[in-house]
Amino acid sequence: MFYDSNWRPIGDKESCYPIISSITGIGVNCILNPSQVKRELYFTRISWVEERQTTKAEDIAYCLMGIFDVHMPLLYGEGEFKAFKRLQHELVKRASSSSLLTWGISFNNCISTGPDLWSIFPRSINRQDILAQSPKHFSHQLVLESVATLRDRSKAWVHKIAGSKSS
Amino acid sequence: MRLLERSDAGEFSLTDYFMNQDKIPPYAILSHTWVAGEEVVLEELKNGTGKGKSSYHKIQFCGEQAKRDRLQYFWVDTCCIDKTNSVELQEAINNMFRWYQKAEVRYVYLSDVHLEVNDDLGKLILRKSRWFKRGWTLQKLLAPHKSRPTR
Numbered sequence: 001m002f003y004d005s006n007w008r009p010i011g012d013k014e015s016c017y018p019i020i021s022s023i024t025g026i027g028v029n030c031i032l033n034p035s036q037v038k039r040e041l042y043f044t045r046i047s048w049v050e051e052r053q054t055t056k057a058e059d060i061a062y063c064l065m066g067i068f069d070v071h072m073p074l075l076y077g078e079g080e081f082k083a084f085k086r087l088q089h090e091l092v093k094r095a096s097s098s099s100l101l102t103w104g105i106s107f108n109n110c111i112s113t114g115p116d117l118w119s120i121f122p123r124s125i126n127r128q129d130i131l132a133q134s135p136k137h138f139s140h141q142l143v144l145e146s147v148a149t150l151r152d153r154s155k156a157w158v159h160k161i162a163g164s165k166s167s
Numbered sequence: 168m169r170l171l172e173r174s175d176a177g178e179f180s181l182t183d184y185f186m187n188q189d190k191i192p193p194y195a196i197l198s199h200t201w202v203a204g205e206e207v208v209l210e211e212l213k214n215g216t217g218k219g220k221s222s223y224h225k226i227q228f229c230g231e232q233a234k235r236d237r238l239q240y241f242w243v244d245t246c247c248i249d250k251t252n253s254v255e256l257q258e259a260i261n262n263m264f265r266w267y268q269k270a271e272v273r274y275v276y277l278s279d280v281h282l283e284v285n286d287d288l289g290k291l292i293l294r295k296s297r298w299f300k301r302g303w304t305l306q307k308l309l310a311p312h313k314s315r316p317t318r
């Protein structure tokens with residue numbers, strides 16, 4: 001139940017779900033039925049914290065642990081980048097994590113850059129940079145339909161990196 | 168996990184730490200945004216100095232509402248975790264999602280929302296709330312509800 005500043009009941013998730021979905025960018029199905037959350041792409045789930053704030057920088061990664069059912073040590077002082085990379089490393093160990101590689105792509109630059117796979121990744125092409133440094137790179141404005149397309153592209157990208165590694 | 172308990176006299180005390188997750192009794196849980204310097208921490212709840220803090224009303228309300236919901240225990244993150252104990256803090260953060268999931272009822276306090284007469288306006292006004300802008304509140308929104316019989 002949500003309460004206002006004077007503890008007057010406002011409503012629960014069931015009665016407030018349209019406005020909650022609109023505020024948070026989280027689909028109505030996940031709000032009403034949180035067991036659906038685990039079916040969402042990693043990309044989508046990370047995008048839910050894109051615009052959220054935490055007092056400690058590392059917490060923007062740590063606050064996602066529950067959403068992904070990940071347990072990892074908390075190392076306050078390591079900074080947001082390292083914390084977020086550790087989280088992603090935990091996720092990469094699992095199957096179906098390829099949507100993680102679609103970070104940094106907005107629908108606009110996807111269209112404007114055309115089919116050149118290398119140019120849509122706004123960073124130096126370096127295996128060290130394969131993971132994003134912040135949830136802010138997971139724009140929720142990316143239309144979901146394009147995620148599936150990009151997922152295929154990111155697989156091709158991984159193959160290309162793997163190829164360059166072995167050569 | 169450590170829980171809060173309200174006595175009939177309206178005083179609050181902390182339970183012992185439940186090492187075994189299966190032994191945790193039914194409880195209510197609070198989600199809120201912190202007010203810097205005004206939240207009651209564990210030590211202040213124990214020694215009674217927390218009563219002077221402006222956020223003490225959160226503990227009072229949760230205790231009263233839990234009682235109305237026929238629950239003896241409740242959990243508030245500010246004072247149920249010993250943050251000076253890094254092992255306990257680590258365990259709390261890693262289990263927070265589960266603890267929200269297992270709560271019988273959840274109270275979400277939006278300190279920056281002032282309900283208008285019209286209920287629908289109240290819902291629209293949710294948009295302004297900081298609660299939707301903070302990182303840790305996301306998992307509190309999305310932790311699946313424990314299925315419970317309707318009262």
